Structure formats: C-alpha cells, structure tokens
Amino acid sequence: MKEIFIHSEYIKLDQFLKLADCISTGGMAKALLAEGQVSVNGEPEDRRGRKLYPGDRVNVVDCGEFTVSRES
Template sequence: MKTFYLNGEFMTLAQFLKANDYINSGGEAKYFLQDYVVKINGEQCSLRGKKLYEKDIVTVGNDDFVLLYDKKD
C-alpha cells in the first residue's frame, strides 16, 4: 500500500487522480471514472467531487493508497 500525503483537510477524487498521474486534467476525471473502477474505503465511487480525508483508502485498479496529513513541523 502506498501513502499519499494531503496538503489540506481534504481533496477531491479528481484532484487525487490528477496528483497521481491517472489523468492529465480534472476534466478527464468523469471519463476515467466511467471506464475504471475506483474504490474509496472498499466501496466503488464514480463521483469526481467526492471529498477524500485522512485515513481514507483509495483503490485504483491494483493500486492502494492510504491518505495521511502531511506533517510539516
């Protein structure tokens, strides 16, 4: 499982997909989610605006990510 660090309180699924190079722009998220299975905490999600928070687990294909806050002291 990979770790993805959030810079704020949350991010949208479209932002997450772009940050991890699954899509090139936020506009592609709709089509990506139509063609690929994306799960959040084990449940399939096709909402590009879905908010992701710390400790959420996002699965894209065979890739699993756990989201954590970026701890900068």
C-alpha cells in the same frame, strides 16, 4: 500501498487522482470514474468531487492502491 500526502483537511477525488499520477486531466478522471475503475474504502465511487480525508483508501484499477495522509 502508496501513501499520498495532502496539506489541507481534505482533497477532492479528481485532484487526488492527478496527485497520485493516475490521470493527467479532469476529463480523464470523469472517464475513469464512469467506467467503475475507482473505489474508495472498498466501495465503488463515481463522483469526481468526493471529498477524501486522511485515512481514506483509494483503489484505482491499473494504477494501484493508495492511502490519504495529512502532512504535518
């Protein structure tokens, strides 16, 4: 599982997917989510604007598993 560090209270899922190098554009995020390729904390997720907080776990098919951490 890869740890992705954020510098704010939360990060939106589409921004997170870019930071984790799973996608390169917002349009790709929309398609990935529509295809059911992303889950957050074990539950399927299709909202690009979903707020992720430190401790959340994200699984992306063919990209990997990630955990959100806050940089101190």
